[in-house]
Amino acid sequence: MSDSSPLPPVRLHPEAELARAALSTPVLSRAARLARWAGSGTRVDAGGGLVDEQLPDAAGLLGLSGDDAAACASEAWRVAVDAGLVEIVDEDAGTVRAGAALARLTGGSPHDVLTVWLAALETIVADASVPDLDDLVDALDEGGQVDFSSLDWDPEAEADFLDGVLGNLYLLTVSEDGPGEAAVPLPALAASVIVPDGMGEPSNDVLEQVSDAMMRLDDQFRMLEPIGLVEYQPVDEALMADADEEPAAPVDDTDVSRYGMVRLTPLGVYGLRTRLLEAGVTAPAVGELVDKGADALLDGTAGFGQAAARAETEQWLARRESLAAARELLAAARGADAGAPLRRLRCQQALSLVGPEAEPALREVLDDPELGGLARVWLSERGAAEVPAPSPELVFWLTIDTVAAQLQAEGNSDELQALVEGLAEQHSGFFAAAWRVGHPATADVLEAMGRLHPDRKVAKEARKAAFKARSQQGS
Secondary structure (H helix, E strand, O other), X not given: OOOOOOOOOEOOOOHHHHHHHXXXXXXXXXXXXXXXXXXXXXXXXXXXXXXXXXXXXXXXXXXXXXXXXXXXXXXXXXXXXXXOOEEEEEOOOOEEEEOHHHHHHHHOOHHHHHHHHHHHHHHHHHHHOOOOHHHHHHOEOOOOOEOHHHHOOOHHHHHHHHHHHHHHHHHHHHOOOOOOOOOEEHHHHHHHHHOOOOOOOOOHHHHHHHHHHHHHHHHHHHHHHHHOOEEEEOOOHHHOOOOOOOOOOOOOHHHHHHHOEEEEOHHHHHHHHHHHHHOOOOOOEOOOOOOOOHHHHHHHOOOOOHHHHHHHHHHHHHOOXXXXXXXXXXXXXXXXXXXXXXXHHHHHHHHOOOOHHHHHHHHOOOOOOOOHHHHHHHHHHOOOOOOOOOOHHHHHHHXXXXXXXXXXXXXXXXXXXXXXXXXXXXXXXHHHHHOOOOOOOHHHHHHHHHHHOOOHHHHHHHHHHHHHHHHHHHO
């Protein structure tokens, strides 16, 4: 994802709720238990890991058993060290004590808890990019160092791959037209980072790459689930004929769930957004504009989807008295710059959420050439008395302004095409009059109408009107 393109705003769950979820994750709860257990008799090796002799006791404390009990205990200990829950007192002696983060975890604020969880998350994400332990052992050279060339593994590329997948999963989750909190099929997620944009039918080579990525992600999401980042339904092992064969991509939608399904948890959304912000990506959250002025609200929500813009505006209005808020919104909506039409549209949408006590603010701008039209709409919709009829010039100006705002907000959408067709049908002389409208966006709007209207004759009229409008602007 580009760090110059802001992502859709996300609706975060309350920090107290997220902190409770973090404390209940297997990875962090195990790390905290080991941190409380650690004392003067605990010994670590030169790398900070528990010495082998103490792993059985650590595993027993955590209630772990089986072949991977020692490995799970070792991972929990490493998380405790990396997250600051355990502090190494003397590296030479290998002694430890509880770290400052343990107190924040047990007695700190929800934000303190989430800070510790984020540190634990970084450890697990880093681990998820590392090859299987058996592969690492096989790749040891005579000096005991890992021969990465024999692994066909590029640590930086593998980390970038996982970051790209998690970034796409975040984008799918927060997009208004995405699956939201529903699970995403693993093949689709793998394809999102493998298949080039614009490719029609994927080649066999690309499909093999997607299949390989699916299996890498299957292992990685199994590791990321215990930290609370995702909920994951693994790939059905019955799909593989033998242990060395990768499953082919699904051939239809009926069996797609057997190929793995993943969804971000609310805690995972919080975690990935934090990582994106730290990487310099613009990742807004609903509620960030509540303490800012109306100008920041209208500009900030310009790129939001309808649902997110409404949620942000409702929070902004809840902190203000209706009449004062309406006056501030109207003042911020003025302007002749390129973004002004969309500001006025967002203003109109915000004003639809205020009560009748805002009426004086709307009456004050009835004679304003930029705001008089939307003021009349607001008053008429509420059945207000003595609303002056708009002049034909004001009607055309408001029409151009509305279409310009829709173009900026949605581009060439089906809804905008329907609006364009309706305007041309309702007003037989629309284009003959519209090119004279003294709105900065008149020519651009008429050109767009010519591009969008399916009737060639009407489209030609719109293009001619656009030419006249541009000539008038240049004269």
